[in-house]
Amino acid sequence: MLSVQRLVQLMLISMVLAGCAVRAPVEEPAEPMTASQELEGSPALGLLSRAEQARQQGQTSAAERYLERALNIAPDSSWLYKELAGLRLSEGDPRGAEGFALKALRLAPEHDDYRAGLWDLVATARDRQGDKSGARQARSKATALRNPKARPV
Amino acid sequence: MGAPGQVAKFTQITVKGTDKARETHKTLTLFSILPAMAKKAKKSPARSRRQPNRKKRSSGQPRRWFSWSFVGKAALVCLVLGAAGLAYLDALVRERFDAHVWQLPARVYARPVELYEGRVLSREDMLKLLDLMRYRRDSRAATPGSYAVQGNSLLLHTRGFNDSDGGEKAERIRLSLSGGQVRSLEAGGDRLARLEPLQIGSIHPQHAEDRVLVPLDKVPPLLVEMLIATEDQAFYDHHGISLRGLARAMLANVKAGRLVQGGSTLTQQLVKNFWLTSERTLSRKLLEMPMAMLLELHYSKEQILEAYLNEVYLGQDGARAIHGMGLGAQFLFGRPLEELEPHHLATLVALLKGPSWYDPRRHPERSLERRNTVLKVALNEGALSKADYDKYSNRSLEVVPRGASALYAFPAFIDLVRRQLARDYPPEVLSDEGLRIHSTLDVLAQLAAEGALSDHLDRRDPDESKKLNGAVVVVAPAQGDVLALVSNRSSREAGFNRALDAQRPIGSLAKPAVVLSAVSQPKQWSLATLVEDGPVEVTLPNGTTWSPQNFDNQSRGAMPVVDVLTYSRNQGTARLGLDVGLDKVAGTMNTLGVTRNIPLYPSILLGSLELTPFEVAMMYQPLSTGGFSTRLRSITDVLDKEAKPLARYPVNTDEVVDAGPAFLTQWAMQQVVEKGTGRAARASLPQDLKVAGKTGTSNDFRDAWFAGFSANHLAVVWVGRDDNRNAGITGSSGALPVWAQLMGKLPQRSLSQTPPAGVDWVWMNPDGKRVSAEGCGDARRYPMLEASIPQDSDGCGSVKEAGKGIKGWFKGLFD
Numbered sequence: 001m002l003s004v005q006r007l008v009q010l011m012l013i014s015m016v017l018a019g020c021a022v023r024a025p026v027e028e029p030a031e032p033m034t035a036s037q038e039l040e041g042s043p044a045l046g047l048l049s050r051a052e053q054a055r056q057q058g059q060t061s062a063a064e065r066y067l068e069r070a071l072n073i074a075p076d077s078s079w080l081y082k083e084l085a086g087l088r089l090s091e092g093d094p095r096g097a098e099g100f101a102l103k104a105l106r107l108a109p110e111h112d113d114y115r116a117g118l119w120d121l122v123a124t125a126r127d128r129q130g131d132k133s134g135a136r137q138a139r140s141k142a143t144a145l146r147n148p149k150a151r152p153v
Numbered sequence: 154m155g156a157p158g159q160v161a162k163f164t165q166i167t168v169k170g171t172d173k174a175r176e177t178h179k180t181l182t183l184f185s186i187l188p189a190m191a192k193k194a195k196k197s198p199a200r201s202r203r204q205p206n207r208k209k210r211s212s213g214q215p216r217r218w219f220s221w222s223f224v225g226k227a228a229l230v231c232l233v234l235g236a237a238g239l240a241y242l243d244a245l246v247r248e249r250f251d252a253h254v255w256q257l258p259a260r261v262y263a264r265p266v267e268l269y270e271g272r273v274l275s276r277e278d279m280l281k282l283l284d285l286m287r288y289r290r291d292s293r294a295a296t297p298g299s300y301a302v303q304g305n306s307l308l309l310h311t312r313g314f315n316d317s318d319g320g321e322k323a324e325r326i327r328l329s330l331s332g333g334q335v336r337s338l339e340a341g342g343d344r345l346a347r348l349e350p351l352q353i354g355s356i357h358p359q360h361a362e363d364r365v366l367v368p369l370d371k372v373p374p375l376l377v378e379m380l381i382a383t384e385d386q387a388f389y390d391h392h393g394i395s396l397r398g399l400a401r402a403m404l405a406n407v408k409a410g411r412l413v414q415g416g417s418t419l420t421q422q423l424v425k426n427f428w429l430t431s432e433r434t435l436s437r438k439l440l441e442m443p444m445a446m447l448l449e450l451h452y453s454k455e456q457i458l459e460a461y462l463n464e465v466y467l468g469q470d471g472a473r474a475i476h477g478m479g480l481g482a483q484f485l486f487g488r489p490l491e492e493l494e495p496h497h498l499a500t501l502v503a504l505l506k507g508p509s510w511y512d513p514r515r516h517p518e519r520s521l522e523r524r525n526t527v528l529k530v531a532l533n534e535g536a537l538s539k540a541d542y543d544k545y546s547n548r549s550l551e552v553v554p555r556g557a558s559a560l561y562a563f564p565a566f567i568d569l570v571r572r573q574l575a576r577d578y579p580p581e582v583l584s585d586e587g588l589r590i591h592s593t594l595d596v597l598a599q600l601a602a603e604g605a606l607s608d609h610l611d612r613r614d615p616d617e618s619k620k621l622n623g624a625v626v627v628v629a630p631a632q633g634d635v636l637a638l639v640s641n642r643s644s645r646e647a648g649f650n651r652a653l654d655a656q657r658p659i660g661s662l663a664k665p666a667v668v669l670s671a672v673s674q675p676k677q678w679s680l681a682t683l684v685e686d687g688p689v690e691v692t693l694p695n696g697t698t699w700s701p702q703n704f705d706n707q708s709r710g711a712m713p714v715v716d717v718l719t720y721s722r723n724q725g726t727a728r729l730g731l732d733v734g735l736d737k738v739a740g741t742m743n744t745l746g747v748t749r750n751i752p753l754y755p756s757i758l759l760g761s762l763e764l765t766p767f768e769v770a771m772m773y774q775p776l777s778t779g780g781f782s783t784r785l786r787s788i789t790d791v792l793d794k795e796a797k798p799l800a801r802y803p804v805n806t807d808e809v810v811d812a813g814p815a816f817l818t819q820w821a822m823q824q825v826v827e828k829g830t831g832r833a834a835r836a837s838l839p840q841d842l843k844v845a846g847k848t849g850t851s852n853d854f855r856d857a858w859f860a861g862f863s864a865n866h867l868a869v870v871w872v873g874r875d876d877n878r879n880a881g882i883t884g885s886s887g888a889l890p891v892w893a894q895l896m897g898k899l900p901q902r903s904l905s906q907t908p909p910a911g912v913d914w915v916w917m918n919p920d921g922k923r924v925s926a927e928g929c930g931d932a933r934r935y936p937m938l939e940a941s942i943p944q945d946s947d948g949c950g951s952v953k954e955a956g957k958g959i960k961g962w963f964k965g966l967f968d
Contacts, residue, residue: 043270043344046343046344046345047345050318054318061317061798061801062317062318062319062798064801065316065318065789065790066318068789069267069318071631071632072267072632075631075864075902084804095805096805099781099805099807099808102808103781103806103808106779106781
């Protein structure tokens, strides 16, 4: 016998499912991802801002060292890997950039815009290594994430 | 460690290139020409005498042994030769002093200890670190290198240092530690602090000279005062040699009835240290004086003093010669010269009379007496107050025991650093240029690894003969940092580096590569697919038959792939590997980081491949990170002697295995520790910590392996005998206990249990071909790649169709 509670649950779920059946779920325009979403309250955040400063001053070695230290404190931070990827790309090391961007994707939260940005980074890094088809694949992933309707089922 | 600005001034007189360094070594050999020149000088007058004689004989005059013209000529020759000799000496003196004053070996530092709220660090470990770094207890932590315990918190006065990110200034921080964590940290406006990196060794491949340069303005003034008071009171007045000093010294010695002062000036002593061998010959004595005077002619008193302080020979540490006060301070007291107290400084000055005679470790009484004499002289000369004299002459020597220093404590790791550096720097740069090498060594991990290996082997093999030995490699897998390297159960002993050079069959450590190769073909294999654990026979090209046995000599029949790994079944693995293909398995091993050529024999499936423990760590690194390969590094940064960044050894990572198969293999390896051949490790680890690993045993119990990891530590342990004989050990009994003890001592994070995209948790029927549901017979839950989830269901549970995760959830609603 179904309890009342179960019945209510089922009704709610079928309503949601019914909604799905009619049209693709309306995605709230997501807040843009920020470093503090991952690193709020972590001392890694301080190191990240020092890394950004160093990078602006052209001190890429220092920036990299800060980011490595930050990763020791917050090893699962996708954002820190993304920063490393960006740094490598600007240093003319697209291969290194690709590795870090893929690692950032592995750790990335469910945030379509953010993930799309990472695929863009992968695409650029692959382009610069002469990997045209790899770049194309990465770009189509980015597009799919930005445009959920076009996403392959 | 001085700040760059302070060192810069100092280097005015130490600038040198590597070519110059080589020249300088030549000067020492050139110097042996001098006696030859002297001989020549003696012969020359003889020759000049013969010729006039011949003339005189022809003229028929009586032979005269004496002639003014001969004396004149001889004097001229002597003068010319003397001038030439002097010019030569002058060049010698200036070349050495100007061009190359000191060889500075590359110094290797551990990773700086980072402190922040939430960092896992026990109070005990913190105090251990402070002790290793020779922080002294001081109720106010007034100066760098001191600390105070105040209730639950520690007041630390850190020493500053430089790094490629700018480093840290010395600062006072308040730290509270409880429950094995840093609870709070108050630092200057920041929530982060770093302790200076501990020096763990230096690299001097060619000449066993070592030195810690201290610029004159960093030398404690009291040391200089004591030095001048005891060794050369007329230092500021004389021109290299001092008759007055000599007379005064003799007087003092006569008064005291023993040798309290020496006759030669500091300048002469420097000449002795710089250019001359330690032989006590007359010719050396005769050269010492003109060279000392030449030195005074060209250089200021300050330059000479600075050179003296950094050059003077203070003793021997095995093959390593201890030169200079900076290294002396470290060698005897484990601290920077700037941090030493008056009685320590006096001990250093006391050594000058005779470094081995007054060695405070070997002859403490003699050393103490001489030290107090130095303090007394300092008192008499007004360099020390009466109160201070009374205070410090009553202190003990306070020399740190030899070997207590972290310096040279980790020979296996230093060897790894040296090999890495040798690829990038020529030897003379490493021995002479004072590079600062920031390494990845984690002192606490290193000590834990050493302790785990020696504890276990001392239990298993307590005999004097000590036949069993072993090696441990600990890595932080995400960045590839080598945190610890042990290559001997007596870890302080250098020698055969088992971790890097003992190449041994890896046995069952090869099996995860077989599983990974299988699940990388998800249409054919999942972890649930049944494999027959039964007799295998393969006829090899040479006509012999390969027929592996299981460890228990039994065949268990059909079992899921995951169990083949969990229980380390040889026959099951062999069948699976042969089905998957030897080339695929070898390819997987290469992908994981095995660089050796892998012969395509079936025996590679069971680990006939020989690897070093370090290579195993390389192979397991991508397994521990979910498929990201990162080159193992032992160095992060190289700085020059002024602590300016020279080079980085950056992290690089490549995705070599897809997320799905990597997750499955890692999960299968977790089952090894949960319930398989590695389960004994559980007792040493926190209950809910998820770790993965694999045991390995080679034929005839020669090698015992365990390689395993958490999210933040990968450790490989090998135990065996150097003579490669039967060691009577298995991976479980020989290596696993070491791994478990080590991992239990380090702060750990669990492996992620969240499957990546494309992997679902699925209840599978025991036949491995149909989906089932929770609670159905012997159904088991597996992480499955979507491509390998079968369409068929065994019909158990309410949902008749094949289902994925979400269906089970719906099912729950109706139950």
